[in-house]
Amino acid sequence: NAGVTQTPKFRILKIGQSMTLQCTQDMNHNYMYWYRQDPGMGLKLIYYSVGAGITDKGEVPNGYNVSRSTTEDFPLRLELAAPSQTSVYFCASRGGSVPDTQYFGPGTRLTVL
Amino acid sequence: DQQVKQNSPSLSVQEGRISILNCDYTNSMFDYFLWYKKYPAEGPTFLISISSIKDKNEDGRFTVFLNKSAKHLSLHIVPSQPGDSAVYFCAASDSDGLTFGKGTHLIIQP
Numbered sequence: 001n002a003g004v005t006q007t008p009k010f011r012i013l014k015i016g017q018s019m020t021l022q023c024t025q026d027m028n029h030n031y032m033y034w035y036r037q038d039p040g041m042g043l044k045l046i047y048y049s050v051g052a053g054i055t056d057k058g059e060v061p062n063g064y065n066v067s068r069s070t071t072e073d074f075p076l077r078l079e080l081a082a083p084s085q086t087s088v089y090f091c092a093s094r095g096g097s098v099p100d101t102q103y104f105g106p107g108t109r110l111t112v113l
Numbered sequence: 114d115q116q117v118k119q120n121s122p123s124l125s126v127q128e129g130r131i132s133i134l135n136c137d138y139t140n141s142m143f144d145y146f147l148w149y150k151k152y153p154a155e156g157p158t159f160l161i162s163i164s165s166i167k168d169k170n171e172d173g174r175f176t177v178f179l180n181k182s183a184k185h186l187s188l189h190i191v192p193s194q195p196g197d198s199a200v201y202f203c204a205a206s207d208s209d210g211l212t213f214g215k216g217t218h219l220i221i222q223p
Contacts, residue, residue, distance in 0.1 A: 004156070033210070042117070042202060042213035043157070058210070090156050100145045100206040104156030 001026050004105035006091050012111045013081040021076040021108050023091030031094035032074040033058075033102060034066065036087040043090060049074055081112045116140045117205050119214035127222050132190040134217050136203030139184065143205035143212075148177060148188050151200045151216070160201070161188070193221050 007022045025032065030051045035043040035058075045058030049068040063085055065077040074093075078085060088109050092102040118137045126132045136146075144165045149157035163170040163177045163186065170177050176189045190197055198221045203214040 040122070040215065042215045044213075045210060048210060092156075100147065100211065101159050101162065102211060103159065104149075106154070106156050 003027065004091055004093055004103055006089075006105035006108050008108060009106070010109045012113060013078075014113060015081060015083065017081050018077070018079045019081070019110075021078070021089055021091075021110075023074045023076065023105060024072050025074075025091075025093040025103075026072065027093060027095055027103065028071060029093035029095035029103075030071065031102075032068065033092040033094070034064070034074070034076045035090045035092065036060065036085075037090065037107075038087050046076065046089075078110075083112050086110060086112045114139075115214075116143075117203055117212045117214040119201075119203055119217050121217050122215070123218040123220065125220045125222055126193050128195060129192045132188075132193045132197065132219055132221070134188040134190075134201050134203075134219065136186050136188075136214055137184060138186075138205050140205065140207065140212075141184070142207045145206040146177070146179060146186050147204045147206065147211070148175075149202040149204060149213075151202060157202055190219075193219075195221050195223065197221050 004025045033048045034046040044060045047066040049055045088107045091105040094102045147162040148160040150160045151157040161175045179186045200216045202216045204211045
């Protein structure tokens with residue numbers, strides 16, 4: 001199992017550009033999450049999904065969109081990138097024998113200039 | 114308003130000694146608590162967890178203690194090893210999902 005994979009690892013965007021951060025998990029988990037981590041801060045939830053076709057907002061959803069057409073994939077879309085979206089983005093999926101344990105991808109470091 | 118607080122941004126411990134990382138929370142509805150470990154340029158990895166109905170959970174060198182009346186939990190690592198140097202996040206779970214603290218950077222000195 002590859003677990004949770006994210007692409008790209010790094011990206012630099014200009015203000016106003018858009019991009020999609022990809023996330024795929026091969027553990028057949030129903031729950032998937034997108035977080036952002038700013039320097040010196042904890043992880044903040046952007047969006048989450050409880051299964052294919054179902055998504056919901058987290059704590060900081062503004063400026064982002066998601067879709068969940070399959071169990072495996074949960075892409076995060078940035079429209080009109082802004083410097084405030086400079087951050088490290090982590091995708092996670094939930095499952096396993098321990099309740100609420102989330103398994104994280106390696107992250108995407110995004111810089112908006 | 115931070116519901117999960119890790120008040121020590123960093124902690125330095127000698128190899129072989131005990132490392133104690135602390136976490137406080139304010140929401141009494143949290144029903145599960147987890148610790149994650151994060152190395153640079155990697156995602157957080159699950160370390161150990163505890164249910165709100167327990168006061169201790171042990172897994173090898175790692176033990177988590179929960180004091181519900183004080184809304185406080187701690188992670189003990191004994192003995193500390195160089196590979197334990199990382200950022201440790203405390204997280205708490207309720208119906209809205211996981212809430213993370215800001216993390217404590219643990220540095221193990223040789």
